[in-house]
Amino acid sequence: MDYGHQLEFGTFITPVNAPPQVAVARAQLSERLGYDLVTFQDHPYQPAFLDTWTLLTWVAAQTERIRIAGNVLNVPMRPAPVLARAAASLDLLSGGRFEMGLGAGGFWDAMEAMGVPRRTPGESVGQLAEAIDVIRRLWDTDAKGTLRFEGDYYRLRGAKRGPRPAHHIPIAVGGYKPRMLRLVGAKADGWLPSLSYLKPGDLAAGNEIIDAAARDAGRDPREIRRLLNVSGDPGRPAEQWVEQLLPLVLSDGVGTIILGSDDPGEMQRFAEEVAPALRAAVARERASGGVAAGPVRAAAALAKRREDIDYDGLPESLAAVAIEPGDFGYAGVRSTYLRGGAPGLVLQPRDAEQVAGALAFARDQDVPLALRSGGHGISGRSTNDGGIVIDLSRMNRIEVLDEAHRLVRVEAGARWTDVASALAAHGWALSSGDYGGVGVGGLATAGGIGWLVREHGLTIDHLRGASVVLADGTRVSCSETEHPDLFWAVRGAGANFGIVTAFDFVVDEVGDVGFGQFVYDATDAAGLLQRWGSAMEAAPRDVTTNLILGPPRRGQALAQVYGVVDSSIPDVIIDRLQPIADVAPLLDQQVQLVPYAGVMNVPDAPHDGRGEPVARSGLIEHLTPEFSTAAADLIRSGAVYFFQVRSVGGAVADVPADATAYPHRSANFSVVAFGSSKERLDAAWAELAPYFSGLYLSFETDQRPERVAEAWPEKTLDRLRTLKRRYDPDNVFRDNFNIDPAAP
Ligand SMILES: Cc1cc2nc3c(=O)[nH]c(=O)nc-3n(C[C@H](O)[C@H](O)[C@H](O)COP(=O)(O)OP(=O)(O)OC[C@H]3O[C@@H](n4cnc5c(N)ncnc54)[C@H](O)[C@@H]3O)c2cc1C
Known part of the structure; x- marks a missing residue:
């Protein structure tokens, strides 16, 4: 049976150790010749050979494209849990090029001489089956908790999982007897026998056992790739090879042919003559037989x-x-x-x-x-x-369009840390946010309150054009001259209007900046808030700082202020930060002169949905005594675990309120509170709500329609609804703070 696997070719190289570089050179040659896979036998009791695992890692480091596998690794001699971590590590280091070939061993005298307990054939299969389970379960970092495994051959008592390989590492098994073949059918991704050990009819009979076992396990037999080692035969003409191999592919389902040869000339002839001729013949036969080739989903x-x-x-x-x-x-x-x-x-x-x-x-x-x-x-x-x-x-390119005008195109999937690094090379920066892991698409369609916001405005204020895929699939560019109304809407309400694929920004000249971090005694939280607010309103625009408060820890109320001064002159930085340092008793302080890109270079944690915060937010003009007292009460209430006030103001207010769909230009501060209970946070937040004059939706999780009205005042919302009816009448982009086109 032809399982329709895409035809692949590999080499099977003897890992001789004299001289040690020969096997590596053969692997590199395999890569140059276009083979898909290079493999090595594994006999850890054989001193004439290099250790296969060590060789695999060395070869991986000295090649770039070709995939690498043991053919096959000796399971009794290589502890499965360690093998799992080694394999995942090699897969990560090689960019997803490792494949696992496993075998139950066989040269028992030599293995016993190395201290390995002798096993019966049945035990060997049992151990291999358990090894596959252990390896796969250790790779499964998605599974909850540590791994406990009570087998006959492996006992794991709470082993940590990982590392997670770079790709799904297929496990192929070498074997011939029915028990082993049933194991292949039930668990493996491939069957890897050697032709020299097989009699005519053995492949078909083996496939039958594998396929039946696969079906019994609820699998599609096509999930299992059939690989085959074929011994080299240097003088053999290509036509003879094709004549022999074609039926193995079409009738016995072989998808990967691995040439056992250390002869460079033969490796070359096989790659250049046999492989293309066989590929062409298989393609011809498959086309006439209607066999669809391609990957099969498990x-x-x-x-x-x-x-x-x-x-x-x-x-x-x-x-x-x-x-x-x-x-x-x-x-x-x-x-x-x-x-x-x-x-x-x-x-x-x-x-x-x-x-x-x-x-x-x-x-x-x-x-x-x-x-x-x-x-x-x-x-x-x-x-x-x-x-x-x-x-x-995956759309994360950053490109300079016009050096003289500092015009830069950034695709939506880029992260702000990458944008900062790319711009740093030109002595430029773009005010974006305070965290480099955040993506361009979400922030640059909403506003963008960043470390340079008071001096350079919001991220959207730097936008000169955007490429948008509209709800009906049309691709348009928008700017002040092309679709200006869409351009207006994208800057503050972008998520409602289309998928922005790229943004054209004019960026600023920014070099090293002062980055200050202060920790205060926040016993008088209300006073601190008010004094920090006044200091920030009085500060020159080149200073932007954010304040964080939380519930007291071990009886001590603390506040932190982080911020940037856009200057590389130490005296200016100190001068700017001194009034901020004075807002409350200072417990700790640090001021550094760093590149702006360094401030944005915060390592991003894996995206595993941790936290699930409930957040409420508001924009406010001044941190009045009344507001500050109410905020201090909120923090004391225990309903919030994180309370942050960001500076806005400055250049943000230079842009008229109706120039973009971000209307709250007069607000000097953006406030956000995170809690764990929605009910408690909403109830506590209600006390603060009267002080706010608007909302920046990026920090909000409340999905009630009132929030939309707080983000966009009636006049702005009317205009947005009119445009929504034009650009997204079916409300395709509704799964966000939705501007309902059907609303009156
Ligand atoms: C740790 C952290 C720090 C933050 N710091 C700041 C900050 O300093 N300043 C600030 O302003 N904000 C900040 N934010 C908020 C942030 O700007 C928003 O959450 C923003 O939406 C994130 O962008 P993203 O592309 O990573 O989001 P995603 O989660 O990818 O998208 C969020 C939403 O944006 C919309 N969207 C995303 N991509 C596109 C697109 N290409 N076209 C149209 N709509 C799109 C969609 O509605 C989507 O649901 C922060 C968030 C976090 C988690």
Whole structure:
């Protein structure tokens, strides 16, 4: 039977140690010749050979493309839990190029001489089966808790999982006897015998056992790749090879042919003559026989598909960038930085055309649609349960369009830390946020309150143009001259109007900056708030600082202020920060002169949805005594664990309120409180609400419609609704703070 696997070719190289570089050179030659895979036998009791694991790592470091495997690794001699970590590490180091070939050993005298307990054939299979389970479970960092495993051969008492490999490492098993073949069918990703050990008919008979075992285990037999080692035969003409190998592919389902040869000439002839001729012959036969070649999705993965999504209807170009719940990469994309999710499909387009395709597909499915760029959204709308996520993280290019005018194009999936690093090379910076892990797409469509905001304004104030995929799939550019009304809406309400794929910003000249960090005694939290607020309003625009308060810890109330002074002159920095340092009794202080990109270079934690915060936010003009007292009461109430006030003001107020869809230009501060109970936080926040004059939605999680009215005053909202009716009449982009086109 032809299982339709894409034909692959590998080499099988003897790991001789004299001289030691020969095996490495053969591996490099394999790569140059275009082989897919280079493999080495593993005989850890054989001093004439280099240790295979060590050799694999060395080869991985000296090659760039080719995949690497043991053919096959000796399980009784290589402790499975250690092998799991070693394999995952090598996979990570090599950029996902490791593949696992496992065997039950066999040269028992030599193995026993090395102190390995002799096993019966049945025991060997049992150990191999357990080894596969242990290895896969240690790789599964998505599973909860540590690994406990009570087997006959392995006992793990709470082993930590990980590292997680870079890709799904396929496990192929070498073996011939029915018990081993049943194991292959039940658990492995590949069967790897050597042709020289087989009689005519053995492959077909072996396949039959494997396929039956696969079906018994609820698997599709096509999930299991059939690999085959074939011994070299230097003088053999290519036609004879093709004549021998073609039926092995078409009738015995062999998908990977591994040439056992250390002869460079033969390796070259096989790669240049046999492989292309066999590929062409197989393609011809498959075309006439109607066999569709390609990867097969595992039955276990198919079972995780959501009913409402037509996965098979995905166009081919999107299928290549799709991640489904059963896929290896799913754990890394299901959740966002702060929110857990379980989408039915994540699409990671590589360009605007694919974004439009992804959107068209999503619109046909009638499931929730989420947009994601950096995954740092606080309200949680960039993931969902059972819906589709269009994730732009792979569209992250940063390009200078016009050096003289400091015009820069940034794709939506870039992170602000990368933007800062790219701009630093030119002595430039763009005020964005206070955390480098945040994505461009979410922040630059909402506002962007960053470390340089008082001097240089909001991120959206630097926007000169944007490329947008509209709800109907049209791709448009908008600016002051093209679709100016859309350009107006994108700057503050972007998520309601389309998928912004790229932003054109004019950036500023910024070099090293002063970065100050202060810790205060916050016993008088109200006084501290008020004094810091006054100091910030009085400060020159080149100073931007943020204040953080929380409930007392071990009886001590503390406050922290972090901030940037856009100057590289130490005296200026000290001069600017002194009034800030004086707002309360100082317990600790640090001021550094650092590149702006250094301030933004905060390592991003994995996006596993930790936290799930409840957040309320508001914009306010002055931190009056009344507000400060109410805020101190809120902090004392225990309803919040994090209370932050950010500076806005300065250059933000230079832009007229109706110039963009971010209208609250007169606010000097943005306030946010995080709590763990929505009810408690809402009740406590109600005391503070009267002091606010607006809302910056990026820090809000409350989904009630009132919040939309706080973010956009009636006049702005009217204009947004009119535009929403034009650009998104079906309300495709609704899964955010929604401007309802149907509202009167
Ligand atoms: C640790 C942390 C620090 C932060 N610091 C700041 C700060 O200093 N200043 C500040 O202003 N904000 C800050 N934020 C808030 C942040 O700006 C928003 O959460 C923003 O939405 C995150 O952008 P993202 O691309 O990472 O978000 P994502 O989670 O990817 O997206 C969030 C939402 O933005 C919309 N969106 C995303 N991409 C696009 C796109 N390409 N086109 C249209 N709409 C899109 C979608 O509605 C989506 O649900 C911070 C957030 C966190 C978690």
